[in-house]
Amino acid sequence: MFDREYEWSALSRYVADTGAGATLGVVSGRRRQGKSFLLESLCEAAGGFYFAATEATERESLRRLGEEVGAFLRSPHPITYPDWETAIDSLLSLGSEGPTPVVIDEFPYLCRATPALPSIVQRAFGPRRSARHESRTRLLLCGSAVSFMGSLLAGSAPLRGRASLDLTVAPFDYRTAARFWGADDERLAVQLHAVVGGTPAYRREFVRDDAPTGIADFDSWLTRTVLDPASPLFKEARYLLAEEPDLRDRALYYSVLAAIAEGNTTRGRIASYIGRAADTLSHPLTMLEDVGFIVRVPDAFHPARTTFRIAEPVVTFYHAIMRPEWGRLERPGAAATVWADNRSRFRSLVLGPHFEHLARSWVSHHCAATTLGARPTWVRPGVLNEPKTRSSMEIDVVAVRADGEQRKRLLALGEAKWGTELELGHLDRLTTALELAAARGFDAAQARLMLFSGAGFTAPLIERATADDRVELIDLTRLYSGV
Structure with missing residues (x-):
């Protein structure tokens, strides 16, 4: 056990x-x-x-x-x-x-x-x-x-x-999953979790303890397990949906999940993707939420607005990478070629959003209260409107302490980029977002500015963070073992 x-x-x-x-x-x-x-x-x-x-x-x-x-x-x-x-x-x-x-x-x-x-x-x-x-x-x-x-x-x-x-009995969180798979390399751990999440059976019963030996083995591991038609993981996402007796119109539910996996996370964009009116999606979205396939995420700054996230990584991976290539993948020996053709889709549609989710998880469950000044009541993504430019600004991490007072306390704003080395421009963007949040009525006086990166930080940004105790840089090592 x-x-x-x-x-x-x-x-x-x-x-x-x-x-x-x-x-x-x-x-x-x-x-x-x-x-x-x-x-x-x-x-x-x-x-x-x-x-x-x-x-x-x-x-x-x-x-x-x-x-x-x-x-x-x-x-x-x-x-x-x-x-x-x-x-x-x-x-x-x-x-x-x-x-x-x-x-x-x-x-x-x-x-x-x-x-x-x-x-x-x-x-x-x-x-x-x-x-x-x-x-x-x-x-x-x-x-x-x-x-x-x-x-x-x-x-x-x-x-x-x-x-x-x-x-x-919930799936393992991302840190526990890394230990369970023996993934000491944090880059490997993130990519593994983006594919199989924290489900224990996927290592034991499904691949019989065939875990990647290191980051260099990840591509080979994918082609011999998840992308191999002979592996139980190959059709797992399909079986998960089929095992839910309340989901009868499978074609509709598959299309909704595919829309979300492709980055269409709002009701309107999902409706546009599948060719349905937005007001007809209440039932399928509620059903998918009730059975645990998707999570409804309120916007941090506009609670009436919601986005949707697929809860099970293997389902995201299936709909983003495998389902569009199903005909090719069913042919023996095609897995390596299909994977080579879809690495960029994996980075943009799977790894990027998953890394943002891990950043929010870190702030929610692993970040020390002394770092934030208090435990957050909730951590969500959010969209801020910039009146001067009439543009919107998406914020990956918004941590708020709400104790019932009218003015909510903003603990942190954060940006998470998997494959981008973060620089001063990203920090300046968060600083602007902080001003906009304060203008919306948030108490932002003690808020931290958090930058998460899977690719590192430029020297000027590190220098600025060293001099400004409001700025927190979270690399993969800190994400997996720090507070």
Whole structure:
């Protein structure tokens, strides 16, 4: 197990609760994050019962569950369940002797065949049910259908208020992902994360620990893994979309994702790209957001305006690089040529925006409070209007502390460039942006000016930063190990 201390600790505390009565927990997260591994390990360590559901009819699922409960109890007689009410009560009885984890993995599969199952679980956990009070089963429902699992405990859902654990297993952040892949070279780490993100399974199961040996091996690694038709990673982005049952009009969702991957991040530009009216995109954008494929990002200076970002790097890489070249890539031996033809697209459409995202992540999660003067309430991109020239200025990093006061405190403005050596002109641009932000009502008196670069900084800029404590230069080393 790698760097899942928080999740393991939360699960261990939940299972070790010696209080009377059965309890309910929910574990969710996108596929390939290691949820099943965590829960199987938990059951092995605590002597619990683990059941992995499959896509099947209600009768088949009940039969399989009875067989596996029988094997768990070493029952000399077969166990059969006529219905889910009986099955859930039986699972609760597994904790009659003490706290016992009981896991139902891929719970959405069961609900697809039995839509009333959440209500059945709710009744089993009713305040007057003897089965619940006589048990100390620690029931855990797990699933990868993000929108469905998120709805289990929301609003007026049957299980609302019943759960004592709601755990999300998220991808590794970019620093943890670098350690997981053994990427000591920061340039390699950024490029790897831009392709496969922080999903653990992509190293272990999908490429069987075939990691790049160094930055010089990155191109070769891509052609023998992600771009190789024989690799499981080759069609992974397609499968991720296909595994979401709520996304029925796949062609539309593919086109929306392709539009965003091509740099069309506003509703209007997405609509123009796919040939639809902007007011028809509310549903597909909301659905993609609900299932965790895209993230809606409010503009730092105009909260009513939003842009959209693809949440999973492998999906961005697929739509920006692979999908336009799919016919060529399917031919054996074409990967190296296709990659050579698309390196510039990778830099502009994938690496550049991804580096900006890493810069915001660094400010949000790794930058010391002493550097900023306070912890930011939020960090977003933003657009400032320049009245004199009637032009707009895009700012990659805007860190704000909002404590409820009318005048928000601006902690930092930042610019991030992956392949450009930053110079004094970039700093002057941020200085102008700072003046514009102050004119919009932000308290900018103590704001820092942050310059992020994957290619370094000119000597005059370094000299200016040394003399001005408002200016912060963040290179790759600081991005990955500094504060």
